[in-house]
Amino acid sequence: QVQLLESGGGLVQAGGSLRLSCAASGRTFSRYAMGWFRQAPGKEREFVAAFSWIGDRTYYADSVKGRFTISRDTAKNAVYLQMNSLKPEDTAVYYCAARDTIGYFTNSRDYDFWGQGTQVTVSS
Numbered sequence: 040q041v042q043l044l045e046s047g048g049g050l051v052q053a054g055g056s057l058r059l060s061c062a063a064s065g066r067t068f069s070r071y072a073m074g075w076f077r078q079a080p081g082k083e084r085e086f087v088a089a090f091s092w093i094g095d096r097t098y099y100a101d102s103v104k105g106r107f108t109i110s111r112d113t114a115k116n117a118v119y120l121q122m123n124s125l126k127p128e129d130t131a132v133y134y135c136a137a138r139d140t141i142g143y144f145t146n147s148r149d150y151d152f153w154g155q156g157t158q159v160t161v162s163s
Contacts, residue, residue, distance in 0.1 A: 041065045041152050043135045048157030051125055055161070059120040061135030061154060072138045073118045075109060076147055077131035077159075084134070084147050088120060091143035098143050103129075125161045132156040 047059040059075070074089040088109040089098045097109050108121040118135060136150035144150060 041071065041137055041139075043137060043152055043154035045133065045135050045154040045157040048133060048159045050160045050162065053125060053127055053161055053163050055125050056121070056123045057125065057159060059122065059133055059135075059157060059159075061118040061120075063116045063118075063137065070139075070141055072140055072142050072144055072150075073109075073111065074136045074144060074150060075118075075120045076134045076136060077129075078134070078156075079131040082131075086145040086147070087133070089143040089145060090118060092141055096143070098145065100145075122159070125159075127161045127163045130159060130161050132158050 042064045044062045045059060047057060051057055070092060075087040076084050077087050078084040086100050087103055088107055090109045090111055106124045111118045134156045135154040137152040138150045
């Protein structure tokens with residue numbers, strides 16, 4: 040079992056930046072597939088970014104490619120999402136997710152563990 044806790048959300052103007060953190064506890068997640076998802080009001084949860092321990096590869100939704108960066112710190116048992124050039128359409132609750140397997144997944148149904156979410160609001 041692993042517990043995930045997101046932080047770093049907030050209100051930012053368009054063009055600004057935020058860095059989300061996801062701290063894991065309960066088990067060392069060095070071999071977990073990790074991902075970030077978001078859900079805007081009235082919309083389905085959507086994939087944002089994923090990290091694979093195989094070759095330290097990263098994957099992004101087309102809507103955030105070039106603006107967002109997912110990274111990890113194994114010593115701190117944490118995963119991060121650096122978000123730059125934020126747009127009003129990035130406004131959503133952002134969730135960290137994990138699955139006890141190697142690889143990466145872009146479908147939310149493939150993840151077993153979820154954080155409680157952190158709100159990101161981008162004003163125009």
